[in-house]
Amino acid sequence: MFEKVFVTGGSGYVGHVLTPRLLARGHKVTVYDTLFFGSRLPNHPNLKVVKGDIRDTEKLSEAVKGHDAVLHLACISNDASFELDENLSKTINYDCFESLVLTCKNAGAKRFVYCSSSSVYGVSESSDVTEDHPLVPLTLYNKYKGLCEPLLWKYNSDDFTSVVIRPATVCGYSPRTRLDLSVNILTNHAVNKGTITVFGGAQMRPNLHIEDMVDAYELMLAAPHEKIHRETFNIGFQNHSIANIAEIAKSVVEEEFAGRAPIKIVTTPSDDNRSYHVNSDKIYRALGFRPKRTIEDAVRDLARAFRNHLLPESFDNDWYYNVRTMKKLEAQ
Numbered sequence: 001m002f003e004k005v006f007v008t009g010g011s012g013y014v015g016h017v018l019t020p021r022l023l024a025r026g027h028k029v030t031v032y033d034t035l036f037f038g039s040r041l042p043n044h045p046n047l048k049v050v051k052g053d054i055r056d057t058e059k060l061s062e063a064v065k066g067h068d069a070v071l072h073l074a075c076i077s078n079d080a081s082f083e084l085d086e087n088l089s090k091t092i093n094y095d096c097f098e099s100l101v102l103t104c105k106n107a108g109a110k111r112f113v114y115c116s117s118s119s120v121y122g123v124s125e126s127s128d129v130t131e132d133h134p135l136v137p138l139t140l141y142n143k144y145k146g147l148c149e150p151l152l153w154k155y156n157s158d159d160f161t162s163v164v165i166r167p168a169t170v171c172g173y174s175p176r177t178r179l180d181l182s183v184n185i186l187t188n189h190a191v192n193k194g195t196i197t198v199f200g201g202a203q204m205r206p207n208l209h210i211e212d213m214v215d216a217y218e219l220m221l222a223a224p225h226e227k228i229h230r231e232t233f234n235i236g237f238q239n240h241s242i243a244n245i246a247e248i249a250k251s252v253v254e255e256e257f258a259g260r261a262p263i264k265i266v267t268t269p270s271d272d273n274r275s276y277h278v279n280s281d282k283i284y285r286a287l288g289f290r291p292k293r294t295i296e297d298a299v300r301d302l303a304r305a306f307r308n309h310l311l312p313e314s315f316d317n318d319w320y321y322n323v324r325t326m327k328k329l330e331a332q
Contacts, residue, residue, distance in 0.1 A: 009074030168206035168236025172298035200270030201243035206236030
């Protein structure tokens with residue numbers, strides 16, 4: 001087991017589920033994060049949170065010393081975030097990546113897991129998009145995520161295990177829930193507006209429950225070098241159209257909040273054409289990984305969080321929305 005794990009972006013949406021899980025498994029964890037969204041991580045003797053920017057190579061180099069493995073989650077996340085200053089996103093998502101990899105290797109890390117994105121595929125008519133499918137980015141986010149991948153391979157060696165994962169859009173509840181992702185958006189509208197607005201609807205999107213995302217990270221730490229080194233894995237199992245996800249949200253929320261039915265679905269045009277059907281057979285063949293949870297589970301978890309007042313002011317509080325928070329902070 002890798003005793004000391006370094007997690008960039010470990011105080012984000014996924015990080016708030018991943019970090020406690022790693023601690024529970026007995027890892028010593030350092031989270032390196034700008035803390036744009038603060039931190040609700042546990043007060044734990046084996047956790048160290050460093051407020052830092054991955055572009056600050058000197059600070060990063062000092063923080064990562066002595067760590068066995070690196071999980072690189074930090075980025076300006078999702079396509080809409082490029083409404084922000086383009087330079088902010090480019091410098092964080094791409095320009096500093098090669099330096100970050102080299103810094104981690106030189107500091108003695110033995111494993112580097114890069115969280116790319118299944119959105120690198122852009123639009124595809126293929127019935128099954130596998131890892132060798134051409135990358136056709138539609139946005140700068142997709143583009144830079146994809147461009148980082150070959151940079152990692154430059155530094156792989158027998159004593160530096162390198163692996164790329166391309167997760168689907170994550171959904172479900174976290175102590176730092178994002179409400180700007182498709183399943184979470186539709187659930188919020190169903191619970192708190194009684195009407196779900198669908199933009200387009202025909203676009204195919206793969207989704208992944210946040211707990212399954214964390215399972216995949218744990219697997220990347222546990223897997224033998226020879227099974228994952230220099231490999232790329234899709235992690236996205238439930239491929240649904242946006243219209244179908246809306247129907248799932250409607251059905252589950254009507255079950256959880258009997259008094260809210262019937263929830264209406266309104267469809268309007270969209271200029272977001274991203275659509276792809278991701279095939280994740282490779283990670284099952286190589287490592288036996290299958291998800292344990294569904295979109296329905298994610299919607300139910302969120303609905304119960306709303307009912308238990310864990311997500312107050314879900315439309316008005318900028319904290320749930322990446323772009324709104326970073327604009328407010330004037331991040332640069």
